[in-house]
Amino acid sequence: MTAIDASPGAPHGAPIRAKRVLPGFTLSLGTTLLYLTLIVLIPVIALILKGAEMGPERFWRIVTSARAVAAFQITLTAAVIATIFNALYGLLMAWVLVRYEFPGKRILDALMDVPFALPTAVAGLSLTALFSANGWFGAILHPAGIPVVYTIWGIALAMAFTSVPFVVRTVQPVLEDMDPALEQAAVTLGARPWTIFTRVVFPAILPAWLAGCTTAFARSLGEFGAIVFIAGNLPFRTEIAALLAFIRLEEFDYNGAAAIALVLLAFALVLLLVSNLLQFWASRYREASR
Amino acid sequence: MSAASPLPGQSRRGESILIGLAVGLTLLFIAAPLAFIFARAFSRGWEVYAANILHPMTLHAIWLTTITALIVVPLNVAFGIAAAWAVAKHRFPGRGILVTIIEIPFSISPIIAGICYLLLYGRQGLLGPWLQANDLQVMFALPGIVLVTMFVTAPFVAREVLPLMQAQGSEQEQAAVTLGANGWQIFTRVTLPNIKWALLYGAVLCTARAVGEFGGVSVVSGNIRGQTNTLPLHVELLFNDLNAVGAFAAASTLTLIAVVALVTKAALEGRKGT
Numbered sequence: 001m002t003a004i005d006a007s008p009g010a011p012h013g014a015p016i017r018a019k020r021v022l023p024g025f026t027l028s029l030g031t032t033l034l035y036l037t038l039i040v041l042i043p044v045i046a047l048i049l050k051g052a053e054m055g056p057e058r059f060w061r062i063v064t065s066a067r068a069v070a071a072f073q074i075t076l077t078a079a080v081i082a083t084i085f086n087a088l089y090g091l092l093m094a095w096v097l098v099r100y101e102f103p104g105k106r107i108l109d110a111l112m113d114v115p116f117a118l119p120t121a122v123a124g125l126s127l128t129a130l131f132s133a134n135g136w137f138g139a140i141l142h143p144a145g146i147p148v149v150y151t152i153w154g155i156a157l158a159m160a161f162t163s164v165p166f167v168v169r170t171v172q173p174v175l176e177d178m179d180p181a182l183e184q185a186a187v188t189l190g191a192r193p194w195t196i197f198t199r200v201v202f203p204a205i206l207p208a209w210l211a212g213c214t215t216a217f218a219r220s221l222g223e224f225g226a227i228v229f230i231a232g233n234l235p236f237r238t239e240i241a242a243l244l245a246f247i248r249l250e251e252f253d254y255n256g257a258a259a260i261a262l263v264l265l266a267f268a269l270v271l272l273l274v275s276n277l278l279q280f281w282a283s284r285y286r287e288a289s290r
Numbered sequence: 291m292s293a294a295s296p297l298p299g300q301s302r303r304g305e306s307i308l309i310g311l312a313v314g315l316t317l318l319f320i321a322a323p324l325a326f327i328f329a330r331a332f333s334r335g336w337e338v339y340a341a342n343i344l345h346p347m348t349l350h351a352i353w354l355t356t357i358t359a360l361i362v363v364p365l366n367v368a369f370g371i372a373a374a375w376a377v378a379k380h381r382f383p384g385r386g387i388l389v390t391i392i393e394i395p396f397s398i399s400p401i402i403a404g405i406c407y408l409l410l411y412g413r414q415g416l417l418g419p420w421l422q423a424n425d426l427q428v429m430f431a432l433p434g435i436v437l438v439t440m441f442v443t444a445p446f447v448a449r450e451v452l453p454l455m456q457a458q459g460s461e462q463e464q465a466a467v468t469l470g471a472n473g474w475q476i477f478t479r480v481t482l483p484n485i486k487w488a489l490l491y492g493a494v495l496c497t498a499r500a501v502g503e504f505g506g507v508s509v510v511s512g513n514i515r516g517q518t519n520t521l522p523l524h525v526e527l528l529f530n531d532l533n534a535v536g537a538f539a540a541a542s543t544l545t546l547i548a549v550v551a552l553v554t555k556a557a558l559e560g561r562k563g564t
Contacts, residue, residue, distance in 0.1 A: 046409045093312055117495075121525050126326050224401045224504070264399055
């Protein structure tokens with residue numbers, strides 16, 4: 001990564017390339033590339049090299065072992081549950097926060113950021129105690145025969161909590177930007193509120209909503225801190241993929257850890273790509289509907 | 291809001307139901323876990339709380355977490371400004387790719403980040419033999435904790451400052467150049483006043499994330515009690531020791547930082563663009 005353009009603030013060619021007039025190009029781009037290379041790229045390359053070193057056969061044997069498959073299944077199932085919850089809850093929150101005025105709205109809006117600001121370990125600790133037999137919620141749910149702690153529902157709960165802001169915060173600005181004339185036209189044409197929502201509003205926010213759901217899902221797949229508290233971490237039952245990778249490390253099985261981490265990394269990068277494409281679609285949609 | 295226009299959902303009953311549902315769910319799902327932390331931390335009174343916080347192990351964890359944040363946040367601010375300046379004020383091939391790379395740590399699980407660092411700096415890692423030969427300890431020590439926290443927090447300042455710099459364009463800076471200002475003068479007198487609130491907000495978010503980092507740090511720290519135990523790791527340790535009140539007391543300090551971050555955000559809302 002030494003390919004830093006060597007002709008930045010220098011005067012030659014400056015009049016033509018107006019954007020290059022500002023100084024500090026070499027310094028700022030150099031700093032950026034150095035930081036990203038040392039902190040992000042080289043470590044990620046170390047993981048990929050480890051994968052290449054172990055070879056496809058060994059990699060495949062590790063990631064298709066019964067325990068790893070079970071861990072991936074549990075992680076995916078819980079992440080799907082968490083994402084479905086957030087898809088609905090996030091949509092509701094975005095709608096209510098944009099469309100209605102009521103006392104306490106600003107506090108409600110601020111609460112949406114709690115899951116980002118609160119350390120995941122603290123969230124996990126609190127949710128676990130809250131839903132265990134002597135917690136505020138567990139005291140009601142446990143006698144009713146609904147155990148949450150140490151089940152897949154607990155994992156989904158922790159995932160849902162930590163990824164709340166994604167859907168709300170991607171849908172909110174799009175709803176705010178929507179031209180009220182579209183809906184007013186639908187009203188004039190005699191459409192009922194539900195019809196207007198499904199035929200006019202929802203199509204307009206769909207790309208942003210899907211992008212938010214994708215990032216929420218990606219975040220849920222990688223979540224660790226909140227889950228280790230609440231899951232109970234039983235192999236084949238409540239052991240998530242990230243935890244299995246962690247356990248392999250503690251056993252000094254670096255290949256095992258690297259293989260599982262590579263699968264999670266591939267998932268993360270694919271979902272990042274999907275989310276970027278959806279955002280791109282969303283921004284085109286927004287421009288078109290103005 | 292356009293209160294006069296008959297938009298859907300304007301029927302009073304539907305509105306009340308939706309607001310009630312939103313408030314109810316949020317109270318149960320988000321406000322309750324937040325309140326519960328303080329309720330449990332103080333469940334045995336102030337004295338027990340103070341004793342838990344002032345326990346040497348807890349104090350050490352607080353100190354280690356503070357040191358980590360003090361190293362990471364300034365570096366991240368510098369990186370964020372550099373990245374935003376390069377991308378927003380200049381055109382060069384590969385800008386889009388650069389922005390995507392900056393966002394990568396945001397979508398990679400911290401656990402994976404920790405594993406990456408272990409595979410690079412650990413004893414069996416790529417640089418392991420060289421580090422050992424030179425008697426340098428990165429893993430299971432402060433440098434490892436700092437490095438992995440830098441990875442996890444990399445996008446935080448850049449993603450707040452970059453969109454703002456892009457939206458503001460560079461006419462003002464161009465004018466300053468014409469008037470003979472040098473790079474440093476342009477940055478401190480023109481650009482910085484324009485981005486200061488976004489920068490502050492990014493730094494606050496970065497601080498909250500840095501002190502709260504758990505997954506990545508738990509891989510690289512080795513959880514050595516009284517040595518490499520950061521505050522979030524200490525919470526887990528107390529929890530596993532079945533010292534719930536102690537765990538909640540330690541957690542309450544982290545929660546306070548989170549609350550400060552949220553209040554800062556609320557206070558800066560609407561100011562960021564100015």
